[in-house]
Amino acid sequence: MTSQVVKLDPAQPDPSAVARVVETLRRGGLVALPTETYYGLAADAANDVALGKVFEVKGRDRGKPLLLLLSHPGMLAGLVPDIPEAAQILMDRFWPGGLTLVLRSDPRVSRLVTGGTGTVAVRVTGHSLARQIIAALGRPVTGTSANLAGAPPCADPQGLPVALGDLIDLVVDAGPTLGGKPSTLVDVTTVPPRLLRPGVISFSDIDSLVKLMDAPA
Numbered sequence: 281m282t283s284q285v286v287k288l289d290p291a292q293p294d295p296s297a298v299a300r301v302v303e304t305l306r307r308g309g310l311v312a313l314p315t316e317t318y319y320g321l322a323a324d325a326a327n328d329v330a331l332g333k334v335f336e337v338k339g340r341d342r343g344k345p346l347l348l349l350l351s352h353p354g355m356l357a358g359l360v361p362d363i364p365e366a367a368q369i370l371m372d373r374f375w376p377g378g379l380t381l382v383l384r385s386d387p388r389v390s391r392l393v394t395g396g397t398g399t400v401a402v403r404v405t406g407h408s409l410a411r412q413i414i415a416a417l418g419r420p421v422t423g424t425s426a427n428l429a430g431a432p433p434c435a436d437p438q439g440l441p442v443a444l445g446d447l448i449d450l451v452v453d454a455g456p457t458l459g460g461k462p463s464t465l466v467d468v469t470t471v472p473p474r475l476l477r478p479g480v481i482s483f484s485d486i487d488s489l490v491k492l493m494d495a496p497a
């Protein structure tokens with residue numbers, strides 16, 4: 281038996297199918313969602329049982345933080361105590377899109393999300409369907425890649441049942457994603473901010489707005 285698949289047109293998603301995806305997340309299920317780069321493994325970030333399943337399914341070390349996908353910047357409320365000026369500049373320019381920011385986390389954020397780091401990695405995804413689903417849920421979801429730990433990320437939904445089998449509840453098939461580079465990861469808890477991972481948004485584009493501590497290797 282493999283995961284159930286829901287086909288959705290990102291331009292005109294069927295509301296009843298979207299509701300089915302949201303209900304799966306709401307009851308603690310795991311859903312493979314498209315993002316602007318690869319398919320991500322989504323779980324309700326407010327549900328520790330669901331978060332635990334993410335680690336189990338991927339074979340992921342529980343000490344590694346989980347990045348979160350948001351539908352809009354307003355979802356940062358309750359996740360972070362403050363938004364540094366540099367973060368606001370980058371959010372205004374690159375969200376929605378492939379920029380993940382590391383911010384100080386609110387103490388209420390699950391340790392399964394933060395990995396005990398005191399920080400949380402977040403982005404407003406550039407994929408319109410994923411944003412619609414997250415908005416309907418009303419809470420952030422995890423956005424770690426939908427694969428086993430150490431395996432390549434997946435841009436083609438046809439490969440997800442092969443990669444994860446019956447380990448997740450639902451695959452949202454919205455067609456292939458762009459793939460390529462992952463999201464760019466910037467730590468905005470330091471002054472100046474620090475580039476942690478080069479990605480789809482170039483170092484030069486970010487550095488032109490906010491001077492970064494480190495150039496990419």
